Amino acid sequence: MSAGGGARDLAEAGAVLAAEAARFASFGWMRGTSGNLSVVLSRDPLRLAVTASGRDKGELTSADVVLVDERGAAVQGGRPSAEAALHARVAASTGAGAVVHVHTVASVAMGRRKPGGILLRDLEMLKGVGQPAHGVEVTLPVVANSQDMAELGDRLEAARDPRMPAVVVAGHGLYVWGADPRQARHHTEVVEWLLELELTGR
Numbered sequence: 699m700s701a702g703g704g705a706r707d708l709a710e711a712g713a714v715l716a717a718e719a720a721r722f723a724s725f726g727w728m729r730g731t732s733g734n735l736s737v738v739l740s741r742d743p744l745r746l747a748v749t750a751s752g753r754d755k756g757e758l759t760s761a762d763v764v765l766v767d768e769r770g771a772a773v774q775g776g777r778p779s780a781e782a783a784l785h786a787r788v789a790a791s792t793g794a795g796a797v798v799h800v801h802t803v804a805s806v807a808m809g810r811r812k813p814g815g816i817l818l819r820d821l822e823m824l825k826g827v828g829q830p831a832h833g834v835e836v837t838l839p840v841v842a843n844s845q846d847m848a849e850l851g852d853r854l855e856a857a858r859d860p861r862m863p864a865v866v867v868a869g870h871g872l873y874v875w876g877a878d879p880r881q882a883r884h885h886t887e888v889v890e891w892l893l894e895l896e897l898t899g900r
């Protein structure tokens with residue numbers, strides 16, 4: 699996708715996000731219209747393609763996407779995700795090119811069990827988020843939920859560990875990011891695997 703964020707770029711981004719959403723929905727991670735996805739189309743000014751609000755994320759088409767600015771406000775298209783402002787904040791503060799938000803049972807359950815953060819170590823799967831399997835302890839932060847995206851963004855920025863491209867939002871779900879939609883997908887699948895292991899395996 700080029701830097702312009704034009705109509706064709708938006709439709710292309712919509713097709714990519716629809717395919718990613720269908721995959722996550724097939725795993726049961728976006729039930730009942732939950733979750734949202736975004737991809738950065740330009741950095742200066744910051745413009746993101748974000749999934750439209752309230753849609754069944756397993757049935758998105760390339761048209762179910764909205765161009766938003768750095769505050770998450772619609773620039774082109776219909777009503778963006780209610781969490782568009784948080785996507786923009788994550789993209790701006792981490793430099794990520796794509797952001798994934800899913801409502802997984804494991805993220806909410808582990809957020810309840812470990813409200814201070816989830817310690818991860820000695821797992822081969824840590825390589826999937828760019829960490830060595832052994833010798834380091836990485837924390838997956840847990841932040842309190844808020845309906846105010848600015849407040850939630852402050853909490854996420856304060857808590858995030860630069861070694862871990864993800865944050866659990868307590869009672870809500872999981873935010874994960876990556877350089878592009880494909881890497882964000884891989885990070886999401888790895889982090890969710892780690893959460894499921896912590897929930898069931900220890």
Ligand SMILES: CSCCC(=O)C(=O)COP(=O)(O)O
Pocket residue numbers: 730731732733734749750751752753778779780781799
């Ligand atoms: C039942 S989903 C509640 C809203 C939410 O948390 C979510 O992720 C979906 O919101 P959107 O506006 O992106 O559809």
Ligand SMILES: [Zn+2]
Pocket residue numbers: 732733734781799801870871
């Ligand atoms: Zn949500």
